[in-house]
Amino acid sequence: MIAKGTPFVASYSGGKDSTLALWRAVRAGGKPLALLTMLDETGGRSRSHGILPAVLDAQAAALGLPRISGQASWGDYERVFVEQLGRARAMGAVAAVFGDIDLAAHRQWEEQVCAQASLAPVLPLWGEDRLALVREFVDAGFAARIVVIRRDLMADDYLGRVLDHALIERMLADGIDPCGEAGEFHTLVTGGPLFAKPLALADGDVRADGDYLSLDFGLAASI
Structure with a gap:
């Protein structure tokens, strides 16, 4: 550390x-x-x-x-x-x-x-259990949404979802690594510790690029 x-x-x-x-x-x-x-x-x-x-x-x-x-x-x-x-x-x-x-x-x-x-x-996270880390992230009070998914590894309805304990359990049931270390998905953090205030975001367009599906988030006042 x-x-x-x-x-x-x-x-x-x-x-x-x-x-x-x-x-x-x-x-x-x-x-x-x-x-x-x-x-x-x-x-x-x-x-x-x-x-x-x-x-x-x-x-x-x-x-x-x-x-x-x-x-x-x-x-x-x-x-x-x-x-x-x-x-x-x-x-x-x-x-x-x-x-x-x-x-x-x-x-x-x-x-x-x-x-x-x-x-x-x-590398503060190095060598630690993946599932424990993602649960720590949620328990610490951080908020995040899924901004990119690989469609060959995840269902489309994961896109845009809030990363919480319920979603983690669904990922486990679906055989998905909740840390996304194989590139299954990426997240956008919107608030939590260290943040002075949560981000005010609005959903934008959904973009497809090969196996990847992405959701454009913009600032709420600009969409």
């Missing part, structure tokens, strides 16, 4: 795991300086979760942290990510917090990019 008083940047997708990792790092006494969120090459959506920048900005404002981001294709993702870590280091960060749980290839990559940026990688 992070040492008390350590200034850090949080690699932040806007989803449950990166939020829980941020929360744990703050509770351990770490000092968050910024959220790092990668966008696609157009800058129109977050790279992994497809979240609109206005919603990412609302999350950052509710968390009271600046957001730094880079635009990248998958081909130049690592280079741009390291550049953003460098920006965080210039802000005073000495560590980067990630929300990965048990995928060794992800940890190896995070250690690699942190080494390039002279930052210490911190």
Whole structure:
């Protein structure tokens, strides 16, 4: 875990795991300086979760942290990510917090990019039980909705649902990992500890892209 008083940047997708990792790092006494969120090459959506920048900005404002981001294709993702870590280091960060749980290839990559940026990688959730973590997230008072699903692994009606204990039980009954570590789904955190206020969101369009189905959330006043 992070040492008390350590200034850090949080690699932040806007989803449950990166939020829980941020929360744990703050509770351990770490000092968050910024959220790092990668966008696609157009800058129109977050790279992994497809979240609109206005919603990412609302999350950052509710968390009271600046957001730094880079635009990248998958081909130049690592280079741009390291550049953003460098920006965080210039802000005073000495560590980067990630929300990965048990995928060794992800940890190896995070250690690699942190080494390039002279930052210490911190993984507060690493090696813990997946089900226990998602239950901790809900029990802590966080609120999240499912923003992306893989249609070959989940029913369409999971899209947009609130992540609560009832939904976790349904996932277990359906043979779905409630942490979504195989890419079954992604979440958008809308409130909870660390948030000054819940996000006011409205449902937008549903988008299909191959096996993936996504729900665009926008700010309530803008839809």
